[in-house]
Amino acid sequence: MWGYGGxxxxxxxxxxxxEAKEIAPASLNAVAWISAKRREYIEGKERPKRADFDDKDSxxxxxxxxxxxxxxSDDGLTKAELIAQLHEMPVLLIVDDFDTILDDDxxxxxxxxxxxxxxxxxxxxxxxxxxxLRSIEVLGFQxxxxxxxxRARADEHGLNPTPxxxxxxxxxxVTGGFPLFVDDLLRYARLSGIDDALGAWSQRKxxxxxxxxxxxxxxxxxxxxxxxxxxxSVSDRGLTTLEMATMAxxxxxxxxxxxxxxxxxxxxxxxxxxxxxxxxxxxxxxxxRLVQRTYGKDPxxxxxxxxxxxxxxxxxxxxxxxxxxxxIGLARSLVIRGDVRSAIEVLEERMTGxxxxxxxxxxxxxxxxxxxxxxxxxKARATFERAYDLGNTKEDTYYHWASMERAHAExxxxxxxxxxxxxxxxxxxxxxxxxxxxxxxxxPLSQLAGYAHAREAKTLERLNEFTQAxxxxxxxxxxxxxxxxxxxxxxxxxxxxxxYRGLVLAxxxxxxxxxLEQALGExxxxxxxxxxxxxxxxRLCRKFPALGQASAAAAPx
Numbered sequence: 001m002w003g004y005g006g007x008x009x010x011x012x013x014x015x016x017x018x019e020a021k022e023i024a025p026a027s028l029n030a031v032a033w034i035s036a037k038r039r040e041y042i043e044g045k046e047r048p049k050r051a052d053f054d055d056k057d058s059x060x061x062x063x064x065x066x067x068x069x070x071x072x073s074d075d076g077l078t079k080a081e082l083i084a085q086l087h088e089m090p091v092l093l094i095v096d097d098f099d100t101i102l103d104d105d106x107x108x109x110x111x112x113x114x115x116x117x118x119x120x121x122x123x124x125x126x127x128x129x130x131x132x133l134r135s136i137e138v139l140g141f142q143x144x145x146x147x148x149x150x151r152a153r154a155d156e157h158g159l160n161p162t163p164x165x166x167x168x169x170x171x172x173x174v175t176g177g178f179p180l181f182v183d184d185l186l187r188y189a190r191l192s193g194i195d196d197a198l199g200a201w202s203q204r205k206x207x208x209x210x211x212x213x214x215x216x217x218x219x220x221x222x223x224x225x226x227x228x229x230x231x232x233s234v235s236d237r238g239l240t241t242l243e244m245a246t247m248a249x250x251x252x253x254x255x256x257x258x259x260x261x262x263x264x265x266x267x268x269x270x271x272x273x274x275x276x277x278x279x280x281x282x283x284x285x286x287x288x289r290l291v292q293r294t295y296g297k298d299p300x301x302x303x304x305x306x307x308x309x310x311x312x313x314x315x316x317x318x319x320x321x322x323x324x325x326x327x328i329g330l331a332r333s334l335v336i337r338g339d340v341r342s343a344i345e346v347l348e349e350r351m352t353g354x355x356x357x358x359x360x361x362x363x364x365x366x367x368x369x370x371x372x373x374x375x376x377x378x379k380a381r382a383t384f385e386r387a388y389d390l391g392n393t394k395e396d397t398y399y400h401w402a403s404m405e406r407a408h409a410e411x412x413x414x415x416x417x418x419x420x421x422x423x424x425x426x427x428x429x430x431x432x433x434x435x436x437x438x439x440x441x442x443x444p445l446s447q448l449a450g451y452a453h454a455r456e457a458k459t460l461e462r463l464n465e466f467t468q469a470x471x472x473x474x475x476x477x478x479x480x481x482x483x484x485x486x487x488x489x490x491x492x493x494x495x496x497x498x499x500y501r502g503l504v505l506a507x508x509x510x511x512x513x514x515x516l517e518q519a520l521g522e523x524x525x526x527x528x529x530x531x532x533x534x535x536x537x538x539r540l541c542r543k544f545p546a547l548g549q550a551s552a553a554a555a556p557x
Contacts, residue, residue: 002099002126003138008179009125012138013094016123018493020092027119029089029336032066034059035096056107063115067091068329079110086118089336098124140177149179153186157266164194174201174209181210184290187266188213191220211294217265224250225258226295229267229283233291234304238271238280247304269487271440320354327355328364340371362387363397370404380404388434395442396491398435402448405431409455422459428452429475443483444492447499450479454506461509473509480506484522496526497533504536508543516540517547 001009017031024031034052052066053059060082067085093115101107112132116122129135141149147165154161164171164186175181181201189197200216201209218226227248232239239247245255259281262268267287271280283291295301327350334343347365355361362383369380384401409424416424429452435445457472480503484496500523507516520537527533541547 001123001136001138002129004127004140004176004178007138007140009138010096011179013096013123013125017092017094018488021493022495027090028092030067030091031094032063032091033094033096034062034066036098036101054101055104056110059107059110063093064329066093068332079114083114083118085333086115086120089333090119090121093120093122095122095124097126098130099126099128102128102130140172140175141179141182142172142177146172146177146182149182150186153183154189157186157190159186159189159194164189167194167198170198170202174198184210184213188217190265191216210290214290214294217267221258221261221265224248224254225261228255228258229262229291230295230298230301231304231308232268232281232283233288233295234301235282235308238282240280244281247308323350323355324358324360327351327361331364331368335368335371340368343368343371344376357390359387359390359392360394362390363392363394363400366397367400370400373404373407377404377408384431388438393438395435395439395445395489398431398439399444399448399491402428402432402435402445402452406448406452409452418459418463422456422463425452425456425459429456432479441482441486442489442491443486443494443499444489446479446483446486447494447502450476450483450499450506451502452476453479454502454509457506457509470510473506476506477503477510477512477515497523497530500526501532501536504540508540513544513546516544520547 001013003009014033017033020028021031036053053062056079060079063082064085067089095111098111111122111124124130124133129137140146147168150164150168150171151161154164171177171182171185175185185197185201186194188200191197197213200212203209204212218229227250228244231244231247241255241259242252244259245252248255250258259268263270263281268281268283271282327347331343331347334340334346344365347361347368351358351361351365366380366384366387369376369383373380381401381404384397384404387397405424405428409421409428412421412424429449432445432449432452436442436449439445453472453476457469457476460466460469460472480499483494483499484503500519503519504516504523507519520540523533524537
């Protein structure tokens, strides 16, 4: 997939990869993503940037890391081992920014021929068309697609979508319909309206218009906000407000105020952290590059970079990290092959000496036990609890633990007394909420918590505990709303239509007709001609006539 920078190639590749996970054939074992981006322009010069790989050896390690989701180093891993693995377990590999390594003939040969010969499939994104590959050019939005995007982003930036849509032809003319440019144009329109923004864009075009818009926005927000944004642009990780204050040389209160202003303008993003009392913030890579190009010649830039180096945290001992990653990677590969018992043996054998109390290995062992729940359920639960006691902060640990508890409850329906079933649903909800407390609000954990509380409510209704059931339904609705608002998670991609269906059922249980009508409207916007949505909408409108014409009309024709 090739096209202009900002056309949305990476976003399309990500969506394709996400859908591939949902409809994967049995022969596809994994979907893996690696980025070849290793250069950026700063102060008019090309400079190196950290990438997933920069030569053949680091590429081998990067693919191992991506497939097995471990922090493997490149020590001891060979090209032959990777090729053998991929022959045995084909994967879908996405190579982002492929054009940045086209000057390395050996690397290109390995990616375009050796890996493809394994039966794996590779999707490349590039700013230029690559000879020898079937290709799709990614063009800017136009017509209905552009209108839908403009409406969505105008709403996100607090603009009235109607005047923006009326200027659709002009927006396409000055931006080419490229999502990156359209988004920046609409953000700038907050200053003085869409007409002024179009005028500024028509005079400058492309990156020059983006830089002009950024300067104008930061003039309105003030010098402190500019300094904080520059501090984030030179960082390769999220920063707390205290760290930003240190880098920018301002007070903590000033940094917090600046971050809030930048959040309001959608120039920075809040990250998930294990300590909610010390949130971290990051900058979109495209925005970060724009900040670097716009303020790269600022004499304070070197000072920002120097202060960031001081903030870098130390790493765990390399030997221990490699040992943990190696054990987890091997266990995962065995589970993928269906040999769960061998995976258990590998982990139990490795968990000695310095690794005896590894929170990561306990989390991996709990997941491995959970693959054979009829045989190892109690062991899996105890192992997950031990991982928590040791301070495990991995989202996937709590997701797999809660999923195991959910499956345990689901298979118990009709087989155990309702009181016992109630305890099982509550345990599932507690585990999901424990993960949410430790890992922050994530889409899969929030959805699991909402689902468990909704099933808890149904069980309470069967026990004639209607007041408690109302509370459980309300709790389910809260978590499902959070799931809709949460960012995508690498652990599990949860379909929005499934979250909306759960939310509608929870709101039905609470009797919140206003919330129910709103949820149906939001679901309708993404449902298209979905039969599940139509059935639910028809059923609820029959059950609650007070939902009225709006909900009935929400169902697509």
